[in-house]
Amino acid sequence: MAKRNLSSGDPTADRRADYAAMLAEGGEHAAAAELLGQALELVPGWAAGWFLQGSYLEKAGAQEDAIAAYRKVVALAPDDLFGASLKLASLGAGSVPALPPSAYVEGLFDDYADRFDTALVERLGYTVPEKLSVLVIEQAGETVRFGTVVDLGCGTGLFAAAFADHAARFEGYDLSQAMLAKARSKGLYTHLGQADLSKEPAASGLFEGSPEARADLVAAADVMMYLGDLEAAFANAAALLNAAGLFAFSVEKARADTGYELRESLRYAHSADHVAKVLNANGMHIIRQSETTIRMDAGQPIIGLLFIAMKS
Structure with a gap:
């Protein structure tokens, strides 16, 4: 069963990610991206973190940086559990997949149930x-x-x-x-x-x-x-x-x-x-x-x- 593991495995990085989420909830997406970037320096292989970073950058209007973050997710998670290929397509940075990744759909609804x-x-x-x-x-x-x-x-x-x-x-x-x-x-x-x-x-x-x-x-x-x-x-x-x-x-x-x-x-x-x-x-x-x-x-x-x- 596909489940999204949102933890980085590093307590310090997770705390910074939590603070970044609070900033994002308040509409401060650029600040959230900056703080999450500090977390990603500690755990550069954290796919979920890069996906969140992409979403913050996208909402902050930094589309090219968001595209780079989503591409990082695709490289780190080949099964595309987070649907980064769909994000890239929606931003005009990739072709529209004929089908979404099954792991993404399964994980989406497992989380949503x-x-x-x-x-x-x-x-x-x-x-x-x-x-x-x-x-x-x-x-x-x-x-x-x-x-x-x-x-x-x-x-x-x-x-x-x-x-x-x-x-x-x-x-x-x-x-x-x-x-x-x-x-x-x-x-x-x-x-x-x-x-x-x-x-x-x-x-x-x-x-x-x-x-x-x-x-x-x-x-x-x-x-x-x-x-x-x-x-x-x-x-x-x-x-x-x-x-x-x-x-x-x-x-x-x-x-x-x-x-x-x-x-x-x-x-x-x-x-x-x-x-x-x-x-x-x-x-x-x-x-x-x-x-x-x-x-x-x-x-x-x-x-x-x-x-x-x-x-x-």
């Missing part, structure tokens, strides 16, 4: 599970009850909670073991397992001891935002669906009409055209689409697209 429901739902007005649930019910009917629902990127179980009256059995999969533990505590799933949607079906973990074509509904609420290239994710959904099954999922809406883009939030946004093309390439087509606000970010609404697809 304990406060996920409160932070996302209560503070950011996250509504995708409820809105996606409503869209499926509108499509399939108020009395619909699916036999097996496979919840991809299930997180803490928000979609299962919203859709509980319409499913006989839930399977949940996530990259983060900490998220899976939170979902398990809610008692909504018959089966929970770790899986990586960025990998093709044979390697994703979705079919270890479980057959293909077993799902009446595949749901992926707020998952595609952490994938640029949707090919593997959609191939997994197609392999899970039975002939009459539905695939319900969300994306953040891209500004461009085609393709996908990496945003400053380090989440990906996709165009409806791109979604349709990748679905078609995997033997599926859109039967319902809706545009809506899916969350708030820095006080601004994030516009998303909700889709229901099925096999062609």
Whole structure:
């Protein structure tokens, strides 16, 4: 399980980093970067410290120095646990990765699990599970009850909670073991397992001891935002669906009409055209689409697209 070790291992460096964080919280990012620089002189191999340094320098307006710090992170942590390659891409200093580092996504949600429901739902007005649930019910009917629902990127179980009256059995999969533990505590799933949607079906973990074509509904609420290239994710959904099954999922809406883009939030946004093309390439087509606000970010609404697809 990927976990971010934020300690440098040097008490003096850690104290300076703590003081730097206090300065940054007060908006003094240049001073925070200077103080953290002193800590990094003591522990020059501290990847987490260099990542923090990059963020302080970026907020202080020292973009070139921030880029240099993020490049240091990539060199020190080849698995890119901190997502420095995404930062470089967002600053125009690297190409946009087709997929984010799996270690970064796993670590991000392991760290986020304990406060996920409160932070996302209560503070950011996250509504995708409820809105996606409503869209499926509108499509399939108020009395619909699916036999097996496979919840991809299930997180803490928000979609299962919203859709509980319409499913006989839930399977949940996530990259983060900490998220899976939170979902398990809610008692909504018959089966929970770790899986990586960025990998093709044979390697994703979705079919270890479980057959293909077993799902009446595949749901992926707020998952595609952490994938640029949707090919593997959609191939997994197609392999899970039975002939009459539905695939319900969300994306953040891209500004461009085609393709996908990496945003400053380090989440990906996709165009409806791109979604349709990748679905078609995997033997599926859109039967319902809706545009809506899916969350708030820095006080601004994030516009998303909700889709229901099925096999062609």
